[in-house]
Amino acid sequence: MLKYIIKRILWIIPIIVGVSFIIFFIMDFTPGDPAIMILGEGAKSEEYEALRNELGLNDNFFVRYIRYISNAVRGDLGKSYRTNIPVFQEIISRLSYTLNLAVVSTIIAIIIGLPVGVVSAVKQYRAVDNISLGISLVLTSMPEFWFALMCILLFSLKLKWLPSLGADSWKHFILPAATACTNTLASILRMTRSTMLEVIRQDYIRTARAKGAPERTVIFGHALRNALLPVVTIIGVNFGLALGGAIVVEQVFALPGLGQLMINAVKSKDTPMVIASVLFSAIIASLVNLLVDIVYVYIDPRLKSQYSAVKAKKVKI
Amino acid sequence: MTVVKNDSVNTKEDVLKKAHQFKKKSQAKAVWIRYKRNKLGMFGLIVFCLMAVAVLSANIYLDYEEQAISQNLSERFKFPSEENILGTDQYGRDVFARIIYGGRISMFVGMATVCVSLSMGSLIGASAAYYGGRIDNILMRIMDIFLAIPNTLMAITIIAAFGSSLFNLILAMGISNIPRMSRIVRSAVLSVMGQEYIEAARACGTSDGRIIFRHILPNAMGPILVQVTQTVARTVITVAALSFIGLGISEPTPEWGGMLSEAKSQLRYYPYLAISPGIAIVMMVMSLTLVGDGLRDALDPRLKN
Numbered sequence: 001m002l003k004y005i006i007k008r009i010l011w012i013i014p015i016i017v018g019v020s021f022i023i024f025f026i027m028d029f030t031p032g033d034p035a036i037m038i039l040g041e042g043a044k045s046e047e048y049e050a051l052r053n054e055l056g057l058n059d060n061f062f063v064r065y066i067r068y069i070s071n072a073v074r075g076d077l078g079k080s081y082r083t084n085i086p087v088f089q090e091i092i093s094r095l096s097y098t099l100n101l102a103v104v105s106t107i108i109a110i111i112i113g114l115p116v117g118v119v120s121a122v123k124q125y126r127a128v129d130n131i132s133l134g135i136s137l138v139l140t141s142m143p144e145f146w147f148a149l150m151c152i153l154l155f156s157l158k159l160k161w162l163p164s165l166g167a168d169s170w171k172h173f174i175l176p177a178a179t180a181c182t183n184t185l186a187s188i189l190r191m192t193r194s195t196m197l198e199v200i201r202q203d204y205i206r207t208a209r210a211k212g213a214p215e216r217t218v219i220f221g222h223a224l225r226n227a228l229l230p231v232v233t234i235i236g237v238n239f240g241l242a243l244g245g246a247i248v249v250e251q252v253f254a255l256p257g258l259g260q261l262m263i264n265a266v267k268s269k270d271t272p273m274v275i276a277s278v279l280f281s282a283i284i285a286s287l288v289n290l291l292v293d294i295v296y297v298y299i300d301p302r303l304k305s306q307y308s309a310v311k312a313k314k315v316k317i
Numbered sequence: 318m319t320v321v322k323n324d325s326v327n328t329k330e331d332v333l334k335k336a337h338q339f340k341k342k343s344q345a346k347a348v349w350i351r352y353k354r355n356k357l358g359m360f361g362l363i364v365f366c367l368m369a370v371a372v373l374s375a376n377i378y379l380d381y382e383e384q385a386i387s388q389n390l391s392e393r394f395k396f397p398s399e400e401n402i403l404g405t406d407q408y409g410r411d412v413f414a415r416i417i418y419g420g421r422i423s424m425f426v427g428m429a430t431v432c433v434s435l436s437m438g439s440l441i442g443a444s445a446a447y448y449g450g451r452i453d454n455i456l457m458r459i460m461d462i463f464l465a466i467p468n469t470l471m472a473i474t475i476i477a478a479f480g481s482s483l484f485n486l487i488l489a490m491g492i493s494n495i496p497r498m499s500r501i502v503r504s505a506v507l508s509v510m511g512q513e514y515i516e517a518a519r520a521c522g523t524s525d526g527r528i529i530f531r532h533i534l535p536n537a538m539g540p541i542l543v544q545v546t547q548t549v550a551r552t553v554i555t556v557a558a559l560s561f562i563g564l565g566i567s568e569p570t571p572e573w574g575g576m577l578s579e580a581k582s583q584l585r586y587y588p589y590l591a592i593s594p595g596i597a598i599v600m601m602v603m604s605l606t607l608v609g610d611g612l613r614d615a616l617d618p619r620l621k622n
Contacts, residue, residue, distance in 0.1 A: 015465050018465075019466055138599065141603035143557050143574075145577070153591065157584065240467035243470070245469070247473075248469070248558045266476065282465050282467065285466075
């Protein structure tokens with residue numbers, strides 16, 4: 001059990017190294033000379049050359065990558081080409097907005113999606129089920145940024161209840177969180193409904209009912225616990241999507257988060273900033289997946305026994 | 318004698334051919350019959366077909382240069398009327414024409430993305446499942462690493478490195494969908510691998526490539542097809558999102574996300590500009606989702622009886 005968790009945590013290292021390699025490799029194709037970007041057009045050619053040497057741009061790809069990684073481990077992700085501020089600082093200062101948005105929207109999605117999914121499955125083909133399925137279908141089909149625009153139109157411009165731009169108070173946070181949660185909510189709802197429907201037909205549910213357990217215990221104690229696994233998986237998968245979605249939603253509401261930083265960096269060809277911000281988001285997404293895998297062990301005792309079975313097999317060989 | 322012999326050979330081949338055809342037809346037919354029963358699925362299919370026809374035949378009833386591209390400032394910000402069903406935008410261009418031509422780009426990028434990700438994904442997923450063991454392990458671990466990068470971020474990275482253009486957008490969307498596609502193909506192929514006819518083909522000395530592409534992939538098509546519709550749907554949304562943040566298709570080419578990005582600055586006074594492109598996206602994505610759901614139900618053997 002502990003071994004499984006440790007193994008899972010160790011597996012994150014090659015993932016992060018691999019992710020950084022892929023991003024570094026792709027960004028290596030960026031055209032343009034960083035030395036010209038930093039010094040501007042007017043400098044002497046010796047100055048350019050000196051800066052290139054200082055940044056180590058003349059070394060080959062692998063040398064540069066290894067240097068990047070070894071610096072990154074020490075918390076040095078380079079300096080922005082545009083502002084000359086250390087990238088790490090800039091990202092840390094922006095990260096909380098994006099992370100807050102992704103986490104809060106995921107929590108909202110769980111709080112609404114899970115119970116509605118359960119009710120929908122219990123009352124299959126009734127009005128409640130049809131309505132909730134219809135809404136979740138619309139929510140999955142809708143781009144978050146368009147929903148955001150429509151919310152601004154209704155709540156900020158027409159009703160004047162909530163502010164549309166900025167990040168000054170908690171009121172500014174309501175619309176972004178509400179719009180960023182839509183896709184996750186819809187997929188949690190759909191997943192909960194379909195796994196609950198499968199579980200509800202199992203024999204042990206009939207047994208529970210037959211022995212006279214109250215309906216609430218049957219649904220939440222017996223059925224939901226068994227239906228939870230695929231739902232937890234989908235929450236983990238969706239967190240990555242939520243991060244990507246948060247980047248676009250931030251743009252609509254002019255939140256000063258990681259998304260804005262990343263998009264501006266892409267537009268101004270600020271390579272160190274792009275690499276670091278994508279890397280950060282990917283690492284966070286992987287850490288959340290790791291967390292999901294660990295939660296998995298706690299809610300599914302089968303996994304525990306399965307793991308010990310694998311271990312026993314290995315010992316035999 | 319010879320005539321008779323030839324005849325018998327012919328009939329034998331004919332019978333085999335017919336049996337083959339019949340079997341193929343009946344399989345597809347059975348799926349279609351089951352699909353037809355699904356009202357929502359049929360609704361999605363009809364909506365999608367109508368949109369496809371409207372978009373593909375756009376040249377017959379619209380003039381691209383005249384109505385969707387050229388600016389006509391005296392006609393700007395006209396509210397929806399009989400002449401311009403959905404009104405005109407800040408440059409006096411007809412919103413309806415731009416939505417139709419924007420649909421062309423969305424559909425094209427969606428299809429092209431599927432082509433890229435399906436061909437690469439099939440190659441990786443099928444060989445991982447077919448060869449198993451170490452190759453499977455290595456390929457899938459590499460895909461795990463790619464999967465750790467969220468889709469949108471991967472696309473943003475590729476566009477950051479190569480610049481934003483239609484080709485790069487397709488490349489970005491295609492590459493970022495390869496890992497998911499190869500996983501689906503792998504699991505679909507694994508479910509077919511144990512069947513006897515694969516063993517039979519191998520016993521006949523059929524080459525690996527032929528077994529994979531002739532025998533395994535066509536039989537593993539079901540889940541892959543469902544994934545294809547979902548990929549197109551997701552791509553439509555992601556492309557719109559990328560254009561919305563200014564990293565996808567750029568002006569003046571009409572694209573739904575780009576139109577919404579322009580409409581955003583006019584939201585206070587001309588909200589109708591922001592509504593119609595969004596509805597177009599929802600219609601396209603919803604119809605594809607319904608088709609995907611319908612296909613999944615029609616292909617699911619558990620629902621066969």
